Amino acid sequence: xxxxxxxxxxxxxxxxxxxxxxxxxxxxxxxxxxxxxxxxxxxxxxxxxxxxxxxxxxxxxxxxxxxxxxxxxxxxxxxxxxxxxxxxxxxxxxxxxxxxxxxxxxxxxxxxxxxxxxxxxxxxxxxxxxxxxxxxxxxxxxxxxxxxxxxxxxxxxxxxxxxxxxxxxxxxxxxxxxxxxxxxxxxxxxxxxxxxxxxxxxxxxxxxxxxxxxxxxxxxxxxxxxxxxxxxxxxxxxxxxxxxxxxxxxxxxxxxxxxxxxxxxxxxxxxxxxxxxxxxxxxxxxxxxxxxxxxxxxxxxxxxxxxxxxxxxxxxxxxxxxxxxxxxxxxxxxxxxx
Amino acid sequence: xxxxxxxxxxxxxxxxxxxxxxxxxxxxxxxxxxxxxxxxxxxxxxxxxxxxxxxxxxxxxxxxxxxxxxxxxxxxxxxxxxxxxxxxxxxxxxxxxxxxxxxxxxxxxxxxxxxxxxxxxxxxxxxxxxxxxxxxxxxxxxxxxxxxxxxxxxxxxxxxxxxxxxxxxxxxxxxxxxxxxxxxxxxxxxxxxxxxxxxxxxxxxxxxxxxxxxxxxxxxxxxxxxxxxxxxxxxxxxxxxxxxxxxxxxxxxxxxxxxxxxxxxxxxxxxxxxxxxxxxxxxxxxxxxxxxxxxxxxx
Numbered sequence: 001x002x003x004x005x006x007x008x009x010x011x012x013x014x015x016x017x018x019x020x021x022x023x024x025x026x027x028x029x030x031x032x033x034x035x036x037x038x039x040x041x042x043x044x045x046x047x048x049x050x051x052x053x054x055x056x057x058x059x060x061x062x063x064x065x066x067x068x069x070x071x072x073x074x075x076x077x078x079x080x081x082x083x084x085x086x087x088x089x090x091x092x093x094x095x096x097x098x099x100x101x102x103x104x105x106x107x108x109x110x111x112x113x114x115x116x117x118x119x120x121x122x123x124x125x126x127x128x129x130x131x132x133x134x135x136x137x138x139x140x141x142x143x144x145x146x147x148x149x150x151x152x153x154x155x156x157x158x159x160x161x162x163x164x165x166x167x168x169x170x171x172x173x174x175x176x177x178x179x180x181x182x183x184x185x186x187x188x189x190x191x192x193x194x195x196x197x198x199x200x201x202x203x204x205x206x207x208x209x210x211x212x213x214x215x216x217x218x219x220x221x222x223x224x225x226x227x228x229x230x231x232x233x234x235x236x237x238x239x240x241x242x243x244x245x246x247x248x249x250x251x252x253x254x255x256x257x258x259x260x261x262x263x264x265x266x267x268x269x270x271x272x273x274x275x276x277x278x279x280x281x282x283x284x285x286x287x288x289x290x291x292x293x294x295x296x297x298x299x300x301x302x303x304x305x306x307x308x309x310x311x312x313x314x315x316x317x318x319x320x321x322x323x324x325x326x327x328x329x330x331x332x333x334x335x336x337x338x
Numbered sequence: 339x340x341x342x343x344x345x346x347x348x349x350x351x352x353x354x355x356x357x358x359x360x361x362x363x364x365x366x367x368x369x370x371x372x373x374x375x376x377x378x379x380x381x382x383x384x385x386x387x388x389x390x391x392x393x394x395x396x397x398x399x400x401x402x403x404x405x406x407x408x409x410x411x412x413x414x415x416x417x418x419x420x421x422x423x424x425x426x427x428x429x430x431x432x433x434x435x436x437x438x439x440x441x442x443x444x445x446x447x448x449x450x451x452x453x454x455x456x457x458x459x460x461x462x463x464x465x466x467x468x469x470x471x472x473x474x475x476x477x478x479x480x481x482x483x484x485x486x487x488x489x490x491x492x493x494x495x496x497x498x499x500x501x502x503x504x505x506x507x508x509x510x511x512x513x514x515x516x517x518x519x520x521x522x523x524x525x526x527x528x529x530x531x532x533x534x535x536x537x538x539x540x541x542x543x544x545x546x547x548x549x550x551x552x553x554x555x556x557x558x559x560x561x562x563x564x565x566x567x568x569x570x571x572x573x574x575x576x577x578x579x580x581x582x583x584x585x586x587x588x589x590x591x592x593x594x595x596x597x598x599x600x601x602x603x604x605x606x607x608x609x610x611x612x613x614x615x616x617x618x619x620x621x622x623x624x625x626x627x628x629x630x631x632x633x634x635x636x637x
Binding site for chain 1: 359360361363364365367369405406408409413414446462473474475477478479481483484526527528532533535537538540541542543574575576577578579613615616
């Protein structure tokens with residue numbers, strides 16, 4: 001076939017368009033990578049929320065040899081609503097963690113949250129019982145929903161949002177600790193250290209709830225937020241966790257574990273395994289393992305006991321049966337009706 | 339401590355721009371400034387006026403307000419600011435532009451495609467997508483608090499001039515609130531039943547929704563919501579929720595003196611309240627009955 005100028009030009013344009021579309025699908029959507037060669041995770045056993053948690057966590061943190069001396073540490077618990085256990089990260093655990101970081105030499109510790117559903121943060125803090133843990137003047141609470149904001153370009157492009165306004169308290173911190181409650185989640189499957197970072201997005205700009213993130217894709221928004229604001233450490237509250245119709249209407253599940261990790265993907269993968277789920281089935285965890293951290297067990301060093309799959313996996317809504325790790329028996333969430 | 343002392347505290351926190359930030363920064367917040375201007379309207383009208391002047395300078399070309407200085411997008415604060423301006427009877431052009439923006443703004447489920455999706459495919463949340471209100475930020479769904487503030491602002495603005503388009507929009511918003519009321523009364527942030535499970539009401543959302551419905555026919559669900567709020571208001575010690583409960587119960591002519599006394603005790607000298615929006619709301623609540631209620635609807 002003779003290739004005249006017109007055909008050549010048409011073919012070139014077609015090839016360029018095809019290459020453009022292919023690149024859009026295959027080109028990485030992240031500008032950063034926080035992955036390390038090997039990540040560390042420690043699973044601690046604790047059955048109750050007591051004063052003994054402080055020494056347990058301090059011993060656990062020492063295994064990681066963290067360099068927090070002189071740093072401004074920000075603890076980001078999961079405080080959602082003025083509801084009783086197990087909706088929110090337990091305040092005894094939050095207080096213990098704050099004192100541990102001071103003990104390790106942190107200059108100050110800020111406990112920060114921008115609750116996603118209720119505007120009255122004071123009511124949530126009171127109900128969670130956090131106030132007694134704020135008496136040390138080096139520990140303060142910042143309501144991220146009403147902090148001063150800065151426009152920040154996103155370091156990943158999954159959601160298409162390109163930029164977010166984020167609180168100064170978060171951007172000024174030198175060491176960010178995500179402290180999720182281990183829970184199932186009726187939109188995202190699970191809510192762990194990565195999903196917990198939704199709480200840094202300010203309500204005054206994005207609302208209560210931060211509905212724009214839902215419309216932009218929950219998994220996609222999680223990835224963009226965590227690419228932009230890296231999590232340095234995780235302390236996950238799984239002493240009393242939540243199964244079924246989480247994150248608010250689920251049932252308490254006595255798991256008896258606290259998960260510490262220097263990598264949020266490794267932390268969430270371990271928590272998912274402890275719940276009886278396959279972490280690869282959670283989109284933001286599996287995609288996050290490309291650049292936010294390590295998912296596979298061969299790249300995670302367990303400090304202490306292994307993360308074992310429970311005899312009975314966490315119950316899930318029917319839509320989330322696919323989360324269950326192979327070999328586990330499904331245990332559907334208790335069905336309720338109104 | 340007398341509310342005047344809290345007024346003095348609020349006055350000392352005004353920014354040079356004329357606005358107020360939430361918590362001690364230099365970033366003026368439209369919500370904090372609107373509430374502060376309302377709270378100061380009687381005691382310090384000149385300062386209140388400077389706050390409103392500041393707000394009028396922040397208004398966008400389309401009539402909406404952003405959430406804070408530096409932000410450029412239209413936001414839920416437009417309704418709150420219109421309420422603040424309505425009380426003055428001035429700023430005619432700014433109010434008119436805000437009114438037109440509010441009448442045309444809608445939650446994302448107001449679009450036919452999303453209405454169809456929520457009716458047919460996505461039914462985990464129980465609501466009628468034909469009844470939509472206002473979003474927190476353009477491009478997202480309707481939620482209770484921005485809808486309630488929008489209804490109040492539009493009802494106040496049209497108090498002497500019931501325009502057909504705005505009446506239609508207000509009715510749709512009222513229907514949305516009544517559609518989303520919790521099973522036993524009160525309002526959650528936006529939904530009443532998710533995955534078949536009834537959600538529990540929130541204090542602030544319930545108080546503000548009731549303010550928006552103050553001139554509506556007293557239906558069973560409004561009465562149930564009012565009862566829930568009365569019972570709940572005596573059971574917590576959070577300043578914002580208590581202040582909004584007082585503001586709401588007052589317009590339903592419920593006794594609020596006991597709640598006001600408790601609020602005054604909780605506030606103490608006021609210095610522990612870092613958030614100026616909270617301080618301003620508390621002043622409004624403590625002055626209930628002694629000044630024109632900024633969210634009253636006289637229709």
